[in-house]
Amino acid sequence: MSRRIELGLLSWEWLADYVGRQPLTIHKHVVKLRRVETSLDYFSFLVASSVFSSQIEGSHVDLNDYYRFQEMGLKKTKPMQEIDDLIRAYQYARKVPITEKRVLTAHRYLSATLLAQNKKYQGGYRDREVTVRNTRTGAVVYEGAPAAVVEIEMRRLLADISALTEQDLTHSEVFYFAAQIHLRVTEIHPFADGNGRMARLLEKWFLSQMLGDVAWYIQSERNYQRRIVSYYRNIHLGSSYAALRDERSLPFLLMLPWALRIKAK
Numbered sequence: 457m458s459r460r461i462e463l464g465l466l467s468w469e470w471l472a473d474y475v476g477r478q479p480l481t482i483h484k485h486v487v488k489l490r491r492v493e494t495s496l497d498y499f500s501f502l503v504a505s506s507v508f509s510s511q512i513e514g515s516h517v518d519l520n521d522y523y524r525f526q527e528m529g530l531k532k533t534k535p536m537q538e539i540d541d542l543i544r545a546y547q548y549a550r551k552v553p554i555t556e557k558r559v560l561t562a563h564r565y566l567s568a569t570l571l572a573q574n575k576k577y578q579g580g581y582r583d584r585e586v587t588v589r590n591t592r593t594g595a596v597v598y599e600g601a602p603a604a605v606v607e608i609e610m611r612r613l614l615a616d617i618s619a620l621t622e623q624d625l626t627h628s629e630v631f632y633f634a635a636q637i638h639l640r641v642t643e644i645h646p647f648a649d650g651n652g653r654m655a656r657l658l659e660k661w662f663l664s665q666m667l668g669d670v671a672w673y674i675q676s677e678r679n680y681q682r683r684i685v686s687y688y689r690n691i692h693l694g695s696s697y698a699a700l701r702d703e704r705s706l707p708f709l710l711m712l713p714w715a716l717r718i719k720a721k
Contacts, residue, residue: 461619464612466636470706474632477710482627485716486667493670496720501673506542508677509656510535512684514591537569542653544568549661550672553621556614562657567650577648581606586645599696600645609644613637621665630666634659635712639705642691656680659712679715687711 460468507519517535525536532540545566552558564579571578588598601609620633641655656677663671680687690708694700 459623461623463616463619465609465640466613466616466620466633467702470703470709471629471632473706474709475628477706478628478713480713480716482631482713482716485713486627486670489673489716489720490670492720493673496673498669498672501675501720502543502546503539504675505546505656505660505672505677506539508675508681509542509653510539511681512656512677512687513652515539534569541568541570542566542657545653545657546660546672549657550664550669553665554614554617554658554661556611559610559614559654559658562661563647563650563654566653566657567647570649574648581610581646582648584648586648588645597695598645598692601643601697606644606646610646613640613644617662621662625666627667630663631712632709634662634666635709636705637662638712639691639693639708643693643697643700645697673720674715675718675720676712676715678718680711683711683714 503522504519507515507517507522510517515535515538517533517539522536522539524530525532542565545562548565549558549562560579560581567578583603585603586600587596588600589595590597600606617637625633638655638659641658642651645651647654660671660674660676663674663676686707690711693702693704693708
């Protein structure tokens with residue numbers, strides 16, 4: 457067990473329950489993935505991560521569609537361009553450690569098409585209040601952090617990430633905090649658009665800093681897309697940032713390790 461450094465936004469509170477309820481031996485699966493890592497095609501995993509992350513946000517483009525457009529040299533549709541933007545963000549994240557400036561750069565890349573008509577929000581925090589609505593009824597289901605505290609909360613989160621990357625965490629601790637980072641970004645909802653994509657990218661980015669390049673072959677986005685009903689149910693911990701029930705976060709945190717059970721090809 458790692459030394460429990462003090463954290464500002466992330467929490468050690470649910471780690472013992474997380475480890476106790478974790479049905480997978482995370483270390484064993486990471487070691488197994490390392491054995492086949494050199495035989496895997498990085499770019500195909502990058503494409504899959506971007507396609508499945510986009511599908512979680514409602515994209516109808518699947519892997520077959522993406523490769524068909526590439527192979528036929530067809531003109532890219534907006535959903536295709538959004539996937540290309542996300543691929544660029546993943547490629548960038550693979551090269552550099554996490555800092556606030558780099559997170560904002562990654563967001564600028566992934567939001568190039570999403571926010572093409574609102575470029576001032578590309579790679580910058582929102583300056584207005586934001587709500588998440590039910591796509592069928594239009595009812596408000598969540599209110600993000602007040603605009604006035606978005607930058608403060610993101611800096612608290614990034615300070616925690618920086619502190620954790622200096623620690624010798626166990627594999628269970630790495631996965632626990634990676635999923636918690638994902639959760640915190642969605643709760644703060646710091647951007648005008650692209651919050652879910654950025655949350656899933658930052659989760660994997662943290663994994664890669666702690667585990668190395670093998671993390672990019674963990675199919676977390678595919679895992680969440682396969683379990684999309686549970687994903688949205690588990691990530692919803694309250695009606696607003698001020699009313700979050702973080703003690704209910706365990707079901708969401710326990711989802712990430714199941715990505716290790718998806719066979720690498």
